[in-house]
Each structure stands twice: as C-alpha cells, then as structure tokens.
Amino acid sequence: MxxxxxxxxxxxxxxxxxxxxxxxxxxxxxxxxxxxxMPIHGIEAKLGYKRSRLPIAAFCFGITGTCAGFSMIYYMLVYDWPMNIGGKPAFAMPNFVPICFELTVLFAAFGMMACFMYANHFFPGRAPRVMDLRASNxxxxxxxxxxxxxxxxxxxxxxxxxxxxxxxxxxxxxxxxx
Known part of the structure; x- marks a missing residue:
C-alpha cells in the first residue's frame, strides 16, 4: 500500500x-x-457526528463562576471583614447577584473558548491542518x-x-x- x-x-x-x-x-x-x-445544513447528521458537548461545558464553567463569585463575596463581606452599613445584614443576597452574574458570564465565556480551542487543536504554535486551500474559497x-x-x-x-x-x-x- x-x-x-x-x-x-x-x-x-x-x-x-x-x-x-x-x-x-x-x-x-x-x-x-x-x-x-460555507455551512451546509444537515451535513453533520449525514456524516454521523454527535451533538457538541460545548453547552454542557459552558454550564459547568458558569456554575463554577457563580460559586466562585458567591464564595468570594461571602468570604469578604461576612467572614473576613464584616461591616454594619446602615443596619443592613452582612449576608444580603440581592447585593451578591450582579457580581455572581458577571463572574458566571466571564467563566462560561473563557471556559468555552478554552474548550473549543483545545478540542479543535487551535493552541499556539500548532501548524494548521489544511487538506486543500480551495476548500475555504x-x-x-x-x-x-x-x-x-x-x-x-x-x-x-x-x-x-x-x-x-x-x-x-x-x-x-x-x-x-x-
């Protein structure tokens, strides 16, 4: 052969x-x-590709971001440096929502990008695997x-x-x- x-x-x-x-x-x-x-509708099913697991990874990274934000704020405001500001409790959940949301989005976005680049071998220093340049034209x-x-x-x-x-x-x- x-x-x-x-x-x-x-x-x-x-x-x-x-x-x-x-x-x-x-x-x-x-x-x-x-x-x-260009994208062709239905080619993934015809070639037998499985559905992407990227949404599952995004959910896991998002939950990690939410937990990181919640634990960071809880540690700072309740455990490490509790302050009584205007008689409000140190553990006030509405105050936690914006930062937890932002960290959820941040972790999900960077995690999906890292997973996508790892799965498709787009890491720095790797030469692209191109079968034929006309396939992109x-x-x-x-x-x-x-x-x-x-x-x-x-x-x-x-x-x-x-x-x-x-x-x-x-x-x-x-x-x-x-």
Whole structure:
C-alpha cells in the first residue's frame, strides 16, 4: 500500500457533495471529513457526528463562576471583614447577584473558548491542518482515509459518478471534464 493518507474529492456544488456522501456510505466507505467554504445544513447528521458537548461545558464553567463569585463575596463581606452599613445584614443576597452574574458570564465565556480551542487543536504554535486551500474559497472537499479503505480505484469511480470535479490520490490528479 502507498504512503497516501487521504483521497480528496473536490465538488463544485454542495448538492453533488451530499450525493457523493450518500454514494460512499451506500458502499460502506468511511469518510474522514468534509470541508466546505460555507455551512451546509444537515451535513453533520449525514456524516454521523454527535451533538457538541460545548453547552454542557459552558454550564459547568458558569456554575463554577457563580460559586466562585458567591464564595468570594461571602468570604469578604461576612467572614473576613464584616461591616454594619446602615443596619443592613452582612449576608444580603440581592447585593451578591450582579457580581455572581458577571463572574458566571466571564467563566462560561473563557471556559468555552478554552474548550473549543483545545478540542479543535487551535493552541499556539500548532501548524494548521489544511487538506486543500480551495476548500475555504470555492470547493467542497470530501476526505476519505486511504489507509482504512483498501480499494482506491472503487472510491475514485464512486466520486466520479457523484459528480466530483477533481480527485486527488497518490499524487495524481483525476479531473472530470463533464
């Protein structure tokens, strides 16, 4: 087997790419990923992606911010330096609400950003993994793992049937002139 990692099928139209996904899945060929210049409704479900867990992480970070704000204010105003201001109690809940809210939003925002960057490998110093630069401009690209799919000729034929404009495999370019 060659050292080729991926077979790339380029499509000019998103409908052709969705048709290509269907054709490949009908033949039990696993798709590594799809790269598009714009969001396509329903592609996550078609590729079998699970729902993101980012909202759960945001909730956990938000609760952490609320607890941090509440415990910080309680420690400062009730335990460390209690003051009697105008006869009000030191533990007055309405006074805690704005700061707890702000820390909830702050922790949730920074936590979601950190989780997103970690999950997508966007940390500093890492080179971006780009299959083809045209995928961010005008092409819809399907990447098929060449190591797990043993019949590359079959994949090339299926991509051509689906309407691929160009197929890159083994340093060779298959161009469709239809």
């Amino acid at each position: 060659s050292n080729t990692k991926y077979i790339l099928g380029h499509f000019a139209d998103p409908d052709d790419m969705m048709h290509g996904i269907e054709k490949l899945q009908e033949n039990n060929i696993s798709i590594y990923d799809a790269y598009t210049p 005008d092409r819809f690209v399907l990447a098929i793992d060449a190591k797990t799919n043993p019949y590359p000729e079959k994949i090339v034929d299926l991509l051509n049937e689906a309407g691929a404009v160009e197929i890159l495999h083994n340093e060779r370019k298959y161009v469709s002139y239809e």
